[in-house]
Amino acid sequence: MLEGEGVSKNFGGLAAVSNVDFHVDEGxxxxxxxxxxxxxxxxxxxxSAALTTKQGVIKFKGEEITGLSPNQICKMGVxxxxxxxxxxxxxxxxxxxxxxxxxxxxxxxxxxxxxxxSEELLEFVGLSAAxxxxxxxxxxxxxxxxxxxxxxATKPELLMLDELMAGLNTTEITEAMEMVARIRDKGIxxxxxxxxxxxxxxxxxxxxxxxxxxxxxxxxxxxxxxxKTVVEVYLGE
Amino acid sequence: xxxxxxxxxxxxxxLYARGYTPILLTSIYMYIILSVSWAMFxxxxxxxxxxxxxxxxxxxxxAAFLGNLVPLPIFMIAGGFFSAIVALLVxxxxxRLRGIYFAIFTFGLVMLIPNLLIFWELHFTGTRGRxxxxxxxxxxxxxxxxxxxxxxxxxxxxxxxKWGLALQSIGENEEAAAHVGINTTMVKVxxxxxxxxxIGAAGAAIATRWTYVDPYIAFDAEISFLPVLMAIFGGMGQxxxxxxxxxxxxxxxxxxxxxxxxxxMLIFGIILVVAILYMPNGLIGVIQKLWARxxxxxxxDA
Numbered sequence: 001m002l003e004g005e006g007v008s009k010n011f012g013g014l015a016a017v018s019n020v021d022f023h024v025d026e027g028x029x030x031x032x033x034x035x036x037x038x039x040x041x042x043x044x045x046x047x048s049a050a051l052t053t054k055q056g057v058i059k060f061k062g063e064e065i066t067g068l069s070p071n072q073i074c075k076m077g078v079x080x081x082x083x084x085x086x087x088x089x090x091x092x093x094x095x096x097x098x099x100x101x102x103x104x105x106x107x108x109x110x111x112x113x114x115x116x117x118s119e120e121l122l123e124f125v126g127l128s129a130a131x132x133x134x135x136x137x138x139x140x141x142x143x144x145x146x147x148x149x150x151x152x153a154t155k156p157e158l159l160m161l162d163e164l165m166a167g168l169n170t171t172e173i174t175e176a177m178e179m180v181a182r183i184r185d186k187g188i189x190x191x192x193x194x195x196x197x198x199x200x201x202x203x204x205x206x207x208x209x210x211x212x213x214x215x216x217x218x219x220x221x222x223x224x225x226x227x228k229t230v231v232e233v234y235l236g237e
Numbered sequence: 238x239x240x241x242x243x244x245x246x247x248x249x250x251x252l253y254a255r256g257y258t259p260i261l262l263t264s265i266y267m268y269i270i271l272s273v274s275w276a277m278f279x280x281x282x283x284x285x286x287x288x289x290x291x292x293x294x295x296x297x298x299x300a301a302f303l304g305n306l307v308p309l310p311i312f313m314i315a316g317g318f319f320s321a322i323v324a325l326l327v328x329x330x331x332x333r334l335r336g337i338y339f340a341i342f343t344f345g346l347v348m349l350i351p352n353l354l355i356f357w358e359l360h361f362t363g364t365r366g367r368x369x370x371x372x373x374x375x376x377x378x379x380x381x382x383x384x385x386x387x388x389x390x391x392x393x394x395x396x397x398x399k400w401g402l403a404l405q406s407i408g409e410n411e412e413a414a415a416h417v418g419i420n421t422t423m424v425k426v427x428x429x430x431x432x433x434x435x436i437g438a439a440g441a442a443i444a445t446r447w448t449y450v451d452p453y454i455a456f457d458a459e460i461s462f463l464p465v466l467m468a469i470f471g472g473m474g475q476x477x478x479x480x481x482x483x484x485x486x487x488x489x490x491x492x493x494x495x496x497x498x499x500x501x502m503l504i505f506g507i508i509l510v511v512a513i514l515y516m517p518n519g520l521i522g523v524i525q526k527l528w529a530r531x532x533x534x535x536x537x538d539a
Contacts, residue, residue, distance in 0.1 A: 048416060069422075070415040080416055088409035099406050102399055104418035111399075154418055 001026045001189055002047070002078070002158055007056030008213075009042055016042040018213045019056075024158065029180065029190040031204035031221075033197075035233060039213040040193045041083055044162050047191075048080045049073050060158070075106045079156035081147040083163045083193070089136035093127055094118050096135050097149045104154020114153075121149040125179060141172040148179065152188075159183060161192040165199050177203055201225065209233070247382060251375045259378045261491060263443075266381040268487045270388055270439040272464035272471070272479040277392050278432040279465075280473040281401070282425060283408040285336075287461040288327065288343035291350050292320040292433040294456035296440025297369075298354065301450055304370030309380055313441045320437025321430040323350075328426035347461055351452035358452070366451030369444045380442040388435045389476075395431075396476060404428055470512045472519025481520055 002024040009017045017039040024030045032040050045051040047058055049070045058066045065073055079100075088096050101114035101121075109117075122131050125145040130138060135146050144164055151159055161180070165173045177199050184190055194200040200207065201221040209217040209230050217227045224230055251259050271289055279286050296316035303312040323346075331342045358364055372380075395401050403424045406414040415421045444450060463486070464479075471482020489508070493501040516523050 050412065050416070069420070070412075071418045071420045074416055074418040082413070086410045086413035086416075088406050088413065090409060091405070095402075099402060099414075099419075100417040103403065150413075150417060 002058070002060050002191065004043075004047070004058045005056060007043070007046060007053065007058060009039075009046055009051060009053045009055070015213045017046065017210075020210070020213070020215050022208060022215065024189060024191050026157075026189055027184070027187070028205045029184055029192065029203055031200040031207040032191065032193045032210065033195070033200060033207060033224075034210035037212075038210040040210055041162055042213075043210070044080060044160055044191075044193060047073075048078060048160065071103075074104050074154050074156075077155070077157040078160065079104070079151035079154045079158070080160040081144065081151055081162055081164060083166070085140065085143045085147055087135035087138075087143050087146050087150075090134055092132050093135050093138065093142075093146050093149075094122060094131040096146050097121050097153045100150040100153030104156075117153060118149075121152050122146075124152070124182070125149045126175070141168050141176075144168075144176075145179075148183075152183070152186075156188060158189045158191060161190065161194075163193050163195060165194060165196045173199055244386065251378055259374055261488070263374070263378050263381045263446075264491070265484055265487045266385040267439050267443055268464065268467060268483040269480050270381070270385055270435050271460065272467040272483040273388060273392055273476075274432040274435040275464040276468040276473050276479040277395065278404075278425075278428050280468065280479075281404040281408045282428070284332065284425070285340040285465075286343045286429070286432075287340050287465070288324070288346045288433075289436055289464050290456050290458055290460035291343075291346040292324060292436040293440040293460050294347075294350060294452075295320045295323055296437035296442075297444040297447075297450055297455040298367075298452075299437070300441040300444035301367040301369045301455075304445065309372060309376065309442070309445065313380060313384070313438045316441025317434040317436075317438035320440070321434040324433030325426055325430040328429040329422075332422060332425045332429070344458075344461060347456055347458055351456035354452040354456075366449055366454070368449055369447055371448055372445040374446075377442060377446050380445075381439065384435060384438050384442065389480075391431070391435075392476060400424065400428070466509055468519075470509070470516075470519055472516075472521030474518060475521045478519050478521040485520070 004020060004022045007017060007020045008015065020043065032043065034040050042051065046053055049068055052067070056066070057064055060076055060078060065076065088099065097118040098114055101117045102109055102111070119131070122128050125148055127142060127145050127149065130142060135143060138146065148161070148164070164180070165176050168176060173196055180190060180192070180203050192200070204221055207219065207221055207224045208215060209224060211233050216233065217224060217230050219227065250262065271293065275286065275289055278284065299316035299319050300312050303315055327343070327346060331339060334342055355365070403414065403419045406419060407421050407425060411421055447454070467482035467486045468479035469482070470486060471480065472478030490505070493504055497504065
């Protein structure tokens, strides 16, 4: 569904992502892990066109998406959340989601339908009670849920979650994991960056490991947990 | 309903009010147009445009060039049209600039265009200024009223539309807006063009009151700043904020200039400083606060 070939991005002299090949198949939950500064978010930014690069090709459902703008990528069916939450702070939670429903799809959505979908999605992420509160008044965990609902409102086929669980407490992490599983059950493919090992090992079908911008391993959670290079990278030699 | 009554009063005003009132009201309409147009773009998006004087000046010069060739409504629309084109070009070039850089670039236009014009006039036409066709006060009054009404209706519906929501989301978080499918560049540039249209049309209309213009008269930097102050003073959260700000400021300006011409700028400045320090949400914000407090007290009594 999503594939990248030889994707690279340099910041000045630093190769943030270098020559990475990847693929995410339909219906999968793929995890992307790696130490801080490994280039995970940069790779997400390249896919969602927050950043552009001339090196490498990224395809979605067989069509090349490199060079498109973020709004076009969203309309093609790729939605994302952000590591540092980017809600619309002064707007009610429900409006955050409503904007996703109104603008995120290639066809026109009648406002009544968008409003109904927003209600449903807030309920789906468990935020119905807080729908009228300005997004900035919500806790971090809830702001992340708003982002997820907003991303889902754009009717994605692929959802990219950038550290959904960072900064959440144990209960919230369990809830978030359960939410990720429910999103997959809706038939949405998930590509997620995560630091919380318990979470990533628990929900992913396949995991990719980046280190210094290079893909050093890929496999099932079991394979990754037993991979010598990965263990070295994380724990030191 | 209330707006309907006000509109009827305003339309019939020249029939019963003579002399100074229509002239003052024309100025008030003009400043309302400038401040609401400025606020329709800069308010929701947070991009501080200081190009108002440039768009206004383009309108004035449209009147100077076309005033003798075509009737008033035509060159008014042409003035708006040319200003919008300038805004679209500038917008496409600069709206990727954020914060202070955008403000400075747009203000640069106010410096650049008059100097280009001076260069052109001195080298190719051999004149410095131009005479502008003259219309009587009532005609200008109606012209300005027409722009004002069309603009208010446009802004009213814009704020409630999908576009208004897109603009607002850009101000809230532009990156997120782009990632949920909003073509942020297009929304910003088109809205900038629309706001410049009204500013340019107002420039073309008011030029007919001035008889003579030169580039430095037409591109007066004050026109970039006053609408900003009026909008902030009135409060940008509501459609009526900039309107009220413009009415009060224009009236105040007239009174202060005529009564205390020496102290005018000083008093003006003090009011502004106080307003910005103590009324972060403008006059509208203060009124809403008082209203809410009165409302609460009523309920407490009951």
